[in-house]
Every structure is written in structure tokens, then in C-alpha cells.
Amino acid sequence: MRELTYNEAAVEAVAEEMRRDPKIFYMSTDPIPPLLKEFGPQRIKATPIAEAALTGMGIGAAGSGFRPIVDWRQVTFCFVAMDQIVNQAAKIHYMFGGQVTFPILFRASVGGGGRIAAQHSQSPYSMFMNVAGLKMYLPSTPYDMKGLLKTAIRDNSPVISFESGRLMTSKGQVPDEDYTIPLGKADVKREGSDVTVVALAWLVHEALAAAETLADEGVSVEVIDPRTLVPLDADAIRSSVQKTGRLLIADEAGPTAGFSAEVAAVVTEDAATFARLNAPVRRVCALQVPIPYSPVLENHVFPDRNRILAGIRELLAR
Amino acid sequence: MRELTYNEAAVEAVAEEMRRDPKIFYMSTDPIPPLLKEFGPQRIKATPIAEAALTGMGIGAAGSGFRPIVDWRQVTFCFVAMDQIVNQAAKIHYMFGGQVTFPILFRASVGGGGRIAAQHSQSPYSMFMNVAGLKMYLPSTPYDMKGLLKTAIRDNSPVISFESGRLMTSKGQVPDEDYTIPLGKADVKREGSDVTVVALAWLVHEALAAAETLADEGVSVEVIDPRTLVPLDADAIRSSVQKTGRLLIADEAGPTAGFSAEVAAVVTEDAATFARLNAPVRRVCALQVPIPYSPVLENHVFPDRNRILAGIRELLAR
Amino acid sequence: MTNLSPNLPPDKQREMLRKMLTIRRFEERASDDYLAGKIYGVVHCYIGEEAAAVGVCSALDHGDRIISTHRGHGHCIAKGADLKRMMAELYGRQAGYCKGKGGSMHIADFDIGMLGANGIVAGGIAIVTGAGLAAQMEGKGGVAVSFFGDGASNAGPFHECLNIAATWKLPMLYVCENNMYAAQTPAAATHALSDVASRAAGYGIPGVVVDGNDVFAVYQAAHAAVERARSGGGPTLIECKTYRWRAHTERRGQPDLRDRAEVETWMRRDPIAMLAQQLCEQGELDSAGLQAMEDEIAHALEAAVAFAEASPFPLPDQAVEDVFAS
């Protein structure tokens, strides 16, 4: 075990996989220096600012026997490539009847907090969740990052690695030896019995902080980190809610048709879980607005431990 | 009143508004013949196949005093313009502090049933719902189409007119005189007391057919057509569910992070509604897969009156 | 027509004719069966443009890769796809290339380097540029070919990919089939210049205009571009001037706003008739030989239809397969 940052864990995962498999190559408008240094410009390609082309080229190279990693960098920049994502990457394996595989990994940082305003602060993962044919995850720790990223690189379908901009420099323990984390498995980040909080990325940590506070008051909070968004580990979420009877979902994205809505639906459409649900489902999300620049405004838009705390208290009051 | 098709109602709405306001012009890769005939190529512009450019140009023209209509035709084709939609149209009014308005209408047909396979059969409206800064609707009748489209053209924000491909030739009564329908108002398409069905577009008609069948069995189904997706008329949906205690959502789109998830969340997060909810929420949606070509497969993917019926029966059995 | 025949073995010349004729007869049948309700959705016919696909693909090896558009049957057949599995796909059957999931707009056969028809205008250009990148990384001299229309040449990916391919010297052919229309919209209304090929200069690559109805002219241009690509010289933009005989899609009552005289002028320059005549004049074919070829093709088509009809429809549950790779 060593301590690595979230970002270092990602770079290490990529580097290890690239050492293992010569079919992997990497494309991005600005290469990551340590990767460029180790693997050179043939495998770490600096590209024009043409994300639609890069994404499509990744698909074509994947269908031709390679395993490309296309790093969009900020998720914002992938919208110019959306046709290639939605109409090609997601559908091509299916519409061609599965005749070849398209092992391609996309990387995209998400979230806000950097005072970089509406265009550069986005958490639009649920837009991608809605598209059938894409797997995706969003880790909250360096450990999860490395394990999921390695699994994703080895997966034979297109996978999107959403990565939290806020957590890039956050640190955590990462094993020395090779390990992977399966896609589709939630992680119980804290066990509890009174209320379930399903949280993503940075908000896992905010939820844990809120749980800590409430523990002092005798309230036991279970914090579930789904990690993978598609396929979502509905079973883990449902089991937890069956135990606690209460559900709060914390997400840095806006609520509307978001990840948080999907979790609410997954819980309330399940008869066994619905039967045990003792309080309304609660979404603690960003306000449904573009993200503003000024710190006062930006801080107001995002949820945090205090809003989670307030939300849990309201649920418990029922 | 006359009988018009859904498509005719839309064309009539555009034509009437264009007669009224010389600032309106229309861009699309293939112009609609009657509009071209009446307004000529200066106002009905045939464009290159460059939807990203058209969308952006519409935004710029809107910010310069015009009221453009950009017809993407099939929603599929707008993914090449997604950056302009998500990063520009949705955010530009907000991030510039509201200094000017961007009155622009986008048109996009959605849905399946035409055996035109994955790329041409999509219902991705929830991807747009997730983006703050866009209004949008999806009508189920010629009457609603005309009234909503006229309102949308007069709105000073970007609005997306989603239009059901399956309903294009369906007929309905449309008043002779000018009328509009406000955005954000649901319509109770059938009153009932035992179960609420929230349905969109084609599935409104399937839900009404199911309701008819069930009426014979003494079951009273309320069918709510939200019509507008953003802003969603949560009040109307909640009131209905408070009355019936049961909710089924029928949507031609896949469920994951979809419109159906949002409706489930809006209902279950509201304490008053949750308190009256007697059964799990039920989503009757397309399967979460790309849409296949072969009729057997395509038919299997989409929900219909039978699946709605089965869903309602299950809810009533609880 | 270009007098290239001395350079090409007669067998190959006849094979080019056979391929072009196969495309035409296949599509005539597909159109009939579509109107008869046996083929669903939408069918875009390539009839009139056969020389472009066949001229280019005749300059390729089996391992080279191509990508197509919504108008894809011609490229499939030119690259060597199996008529049986194509027809079964159009019929929506299990034995189709895509197990009935794709239909006319999405036929692919990766085994022969056919990376698929593609329903998004300009949607395939980047994908096949990735195949060109793969070929470059493989280092075995493979090339990749992007077929696209005049309409697609105005879309962003055209530019992004030509620039990348030129900069990275990817072994690519960009083949614009300029049939002068994008659906109903004339190219003259959407292009500042009439030659798409003139855009090549902006990337420092060759831009070649050829008579797209002259299969040897197309072959010659493609052959030169393939040589260049295989030897590390980078991409070429080839513009084939051609014309589609039919409306944009097969549909009963589908309007065709084009000038009848224009259509007829082009139909008089039938690429198949022109080639057949040349082969006859050169003594490499006679009318009996042509008839034999027709019979053989008719036979193959009957077999393809029989195969398609004999193949079962997919089972409903197969709709949930192939979403992800196993």
C-alpha cells in the first residue's frame, strides 16, 4: 500500500495496462507528461482539437484490433463528439449484430467547484446513462479509480471513465500489487441502519462527514457508493433501503432526469423495497441551473455536507 | 375546427407565426415544401448538412434580433450539434448574465416504429431535460402540437419541439382561430380514480386504449399527458397520484435516467404524494437497448397498450 | 472511357463489370422487395453510381478497410460481401449480417474489411480514419477508404479527418461520391465551389476529380492513391462525379424534384453500359458472355432471396443481446 492521489492512481492504472498490452494507445489534445515520457508519441498521441474525429478514430481503431483510450479531458469537450458517442460508439456493436467488439475507453473529468463557470463545470453523466450501449463509472477514491480504470481498459465494450475534478489531488491508499474492481458493484463506504445515503464521487466524502456528525447524535447512516453508473448495482441500493427504510441521494449534478432520479426510480419501483420505505425519497443535488462563476453563486449551487445533514434530519423527522 | 394531421398542425403553426413576425426564419437541410412555397428561400433556408453550424448560427441570429427556427429533422441529427445545444444555447443567456435573449426554436422528431434501426430511432429527450437552460415539449395531438409550437416560437428562450414520428399522420381537431397552449401545463387526457398513467406522445393513445379496456372491467384510469417536459408540471402529476394512489409511467424511451425516472422521483420525493402512494411506481418503457431493425425485434422493444394494461393490473393487485 | 485496359488483365476487367452489374440487379431486387413489403424501413439505392465503388475497391486488397454511408449496398458488394447475408439482413432475418438488427443502413462485414454502412451523414469518416490509423500502427501496408457524399463533404468530420490524416500521413483514401444532390438539395446551393476536390489543397494533399461513371478512371485514380498511401505518402481526396438514377430513397410516391433532362442525360452515361460496350469493343466480352453474366447474377440473387426467406426471423428476446460485448 502506498498513498496516491486520485489522479496519480488513474495515470498508474493507464501506465500499467499499457505496459501489459501493446494494443493500447492514447489520444488527447494535450498528452499527460509521464505517459508521454514512458510510452513516446507513437502510443501517446497529441492530437488536433477535434474531439469528434478522435472519438470516431478511436472507434475505428477499436474495431480494427486496437484498444484506444480517448481522453476528452473535461467532459465539456466531448459534446462536440456526441454524435460519435451516441450514434456510433453506443450502437455500433449492437447494430452490426455483435460481429466485432469495440474496446474503447473514454476519460472525462466532471464536476464544479473550480470557479470556471457554466461551460467548464458540468456533471452530465446521466445524459450518457440514458444512452443504451455505454458502460460508465465515477469513482470516489484513488483505490476505486485504479481498480475500475483497469477493469474498464480490459472491457470489450465502450466504457466512459468519469472522474471528479474536485478529487484529482485527494489522496488514498492504493495496493502495490495488481488488482481490479468489477464494474457494476457498489461499495458500502459506511454501514448504518437508520438511513441510506447513495452518493457519488466528492459527495461520498461529504456524506461520510455528515454521517460522522450524526453518529455523535446516535443516528446511524449507511453510505453507498455505486461507483459504476451503468450497469447500476440496484440490488445493493435496494438491500440497503430495505434495511434502513430511508433514502437520500447526493449528487453534484442537477436533479432533473439525473442519476438521482434513476436511483429514486430503481428503489420505488421495486415492490420489496417500496414496502419498507418509510419516508419520501430525498434528492440533494446541485440546483438545476448552469454553473455560475462567482464563488458566492457557485457555492450556493452545489450540495454539500450541510445540505446532506439537513436532508437526513428531515427524513428522520418523518 | 377542422381535422388536421399532427404534421399539418405543426406546419400551420410555423406558417401563421411567420406571417405574424418577419423576424422568424427557418433553416433545415431539406426545406418543407409548403413553407418554401409561401415564404421563399430567403426565409426558408436550405442548408448544407452541417447541423452544428446551423444550430450555432441560429443562436447568433437570435442574439442579433432574429427569431430562428432550426429544424434538425430527426433528433438523431442533432447530436453533431450537441456542443452548440449544451454548451451554447442552454448556457449563453445565463453565463452572460441575461443581457440579451436568445429566442430560438429547435424541431426534432423522436421515436421508433419505422424499422429504421438504432441510429434513426431514438427518444433521447431526457438527455436534454438534464441540461439546465432548455425548455422542451412533446405533444400527443395535433391540437397540442399547434398550440405548444406557437407558444414556443413566441418564447424568448431556446425551446426544443420534440415531435413524435409515429404520430405525424395521426389526425385531430384543431380550431380555426389563433390559440396557444402554455408551456408547463399538463393535460388530463382522461379522468379516473384508481390509477394514474403519465404518458407521452404515442403512448398517451396507447394508455387511453388501455384505460378503455379497463373501464369495462370497472377500473378507472386517469391519463395525464405532461406535454411539456421542461418545465414539468409536477403539481398536476402529484395531485393525480394523491387521488389515485398508484402511478404508472409510459414512455417510448428507455427507462435509465429517463423522463420516467424523473416522474418517479418527482412523485416519491413529495411528502404529501408519497404518503398516499399505495403501490410501487411502475415504469413501462422501451427496453434499454439500441433500437433494432427487424420488426419482430423492434416490436418487442417498445411498450404498448398491452404492456400498459399488464402494468396497471399488477399495480392493482397490490 | 479511359483506356486503361492494357494494364488490367481481362479477367479483372470482366470482374469489375460483374460487380457493377451485381450491385444494380441486387438493388433492383431490393427495391422491388421493399415496395412489396418484404424489406422494411428505408432503402437508398446506389444505381447509377456503381463505377465509383467498384473502381475504388478493385484497387484494394482483401485486408484493406472501407466504410460506407446510408447508401451502402454498392460498397458492400464491391468489397466482396456475401449477397445471401446481405439479403437476409434486408429481410430482417437471423442469418443477416447483423442478425436483423441493422437493415439496409447498417450492413457491415468486418471480415472483409467493410466497416459498415452508416446512417449519419459524415458519421463514418472518423471511424474509418481510425482504421487508417490502425493500418499505420500495424505497419503492414494496409490502407483505408472513406466513401461519402457531396453532402457529407460540408460536415465537420470531413475537415477534422482530412487534416489529421494529412498531418499524420495516414494511409487513407477519401472518396467523395459527388452525385450533385444531398436528398433534395442541390450541391450547387450548398457548396461554394463545384469541386469538392479543390479542398485538398488546404491540407497539402492531392485532390483528384474523376469521371465517376468511368470505372477505369476511378480505378486509375484509386490505384495511384493506394500506392501513395501504402508507401507512406499520406491521404488523397478523390472526387467521383456521378449521379443517382433514383430518388433519394425508395418509397412509393417519393417526389424527385430534379430536372428530368438532367436525369436523362446522366442515364445515357450509364457506367455499366459504357463498360460493357468497351469490353465488347476490346473483344473481351460478347453478348453471349454478357448474357451469361446476367444469368449468373440472377441465379445468385435468387439464391440470396431463397436464403433470406429460409432464415428465421430473430426471436424477440434476441433484442436484448449484443448491447455489450460478452
Added chain:
Amino acid sequence: MTNLSPNLPPDKQREMLRKMLTIRRFEERASDDYLAGKIYGVVHCYIGEEAAAVGVCSALDHGDRIISTHRGHGHCIAKGADLKRMMAELYGRQAGYCKGKGGSMHIADFDIGMLGANGIVAGGIAIVTGAGLAAQMEGKGGVAVSFFGDGASNAGPFHECLNIAATWKLPMLYVCENNMYAAQTPAAATHALSDVASRAAGYGIPGVVVDGNDVFAVYQAAHAAVERARSGGGPTLIECKTYRWRAHTERRGQPDLRDRAEVETWMRRDPIAMLAQQLCEQGELDSAGLQAMEDEIAHALEAAVAFAEASPFPLPDQAVEDVFAS
């Protein structure tokens, strides 16, 4: 430097210098205040490239429209934006151009025809082309200008818009500020040809390369293009060869991988020093005049900072305003 001065009134020449100097001093201040934590997020400096914005905007009328990039301060100031409201925006205050919602990457002033800085590379090109379309439809001789970088010239919208503008003869200037880098990536690695202007030929429009550090050369090219555009001649692509002095963004410890000798060579061609010297040589400015100009600008900047500091931060609830037009 281009000897254009005879055609331009001395006042206008001095005004060009004053604008360029204002941009530079504004950004030096913005950078300082950013590093001091008074300005947030990200700041991209235009220092070294001032002649491009000022040369072009000096050829425009008040009613003409422009759009900018992530590197937008120079275009704002050149088009006549108010330093006070710019600074207040950088400070995230209510009195800022965007009420604190936009910050450095999104300053806009529609009243002066400045359609905004834009954080998406190539994201503004289509928007301002729509302003050009609006100008054409208005029929009052207005023009619109798209500023963008060498990096943006490789993105799809560049191509889509140049083609549309050329075909529709829109009154547009496409001004590529080729500073030889997109973030850390050298243009030489991403462009097949060194001149972006060479792409103009593919659309049948003029493509002009100018010394982007020579404000008169830029003005001259822009002036000719504006004339052409106003008279219905359609768009022009102008490429300004220039260089940014600073790293891609202001950030402590931000690496700059560029060759120091290259940076220094360009710094010796300081567009402001070159202009000041020419004006002095022409007798239109002396060192006292220059100092007075500096003082005036310093004064204006102090006033702008004071204005910004005096303006309150937005109230939290204002975050939910302006999502939709009222």
C-alpha cells in the same frame, strides 16, 4: 512595419496604440489579481497578440459584431468594452458584465456588438456566422468577425461555417490568430500546412496571411475584407501570425514547454513597442505623449479595480436567475 499611416488620421493611429496598451496593462493587472486570489477560476492572457484584435476592430463600425474565444480580454477592449464592468466581472461582482456569472472566459457586451468570449474551442465560429447572417438579412451593410486560434482552425465548425459563409456570401471575416500553439501542442504537430489561410482556396474565398504583430498590416487586411464583405463580396479568411508571451493560462507553476529562444525572438517583436516607435518616428507621438497615455491607462485601470471592489458580490439566490429569459 506596414507604412499605412498616411491613410489613417494620427488620432486613429494613437487610438490604436492606446487600445493595445490598455489590453496589455489590463491583463498584467488581471494576472496579478488572479495570483493574489481576487480573480478566480482561469485567466488566459492575450499579451503579445494585441495587434490582431486592435488591427481588426479598428476597421469595424460600432454596429458590427465580433465573437471571441477563451482568450477574450483583448477583443473586448478592442471593440470598446468598459474596463470597469470587465474588471467587476473578473472580480465576480454584481456590476460585472455578466453579473458575476461568467468570469474571464465569458465576458460579453452585446450593446457594442461583442458576442462574448467563449470557453469552447471553435464554439463561437458558428454563433458569429449567425450574426453575419443576421447582418445580411438586416441589409444595412453590417459585418461580423470571428476571432479564433490556430487550434480552433482544425475543428469542424471552422469548415462548416467557412463553407456556408462562402456559399451564402455572408459579410464575414474569419480571423485566425495563429500563435503557433494550442495549449502545449505546437501547431506544426497538428496542421498539415503551416498556413491556415491556405484553406480559403477550397471555399473560393480570399485567404490572407499577415504579420499579426504589425497592427497596420492587420488593419489593412481587415479593412479590405470589411469592404468586400459590406459590398456583398462574401467572407475573407485572415491569418494573423503572432505569439503569446505567457503560458496558456495564468497559474502559479504553470509549465511552459516552449523553446525560450523562440519566446524571446517573438518578444523582441513586441507589437506595442513597434507601433510606439513608428508613431514616434513619424512624429505623431513623443515620449511625453506615451507617458501620458500610460498614466491615463493606469488611472483608468485603478478606477476599474476600485469600481470592481466597490461592487457587491451577487446574492446566493441570484444563482437561480437568468436561467430562462423573462
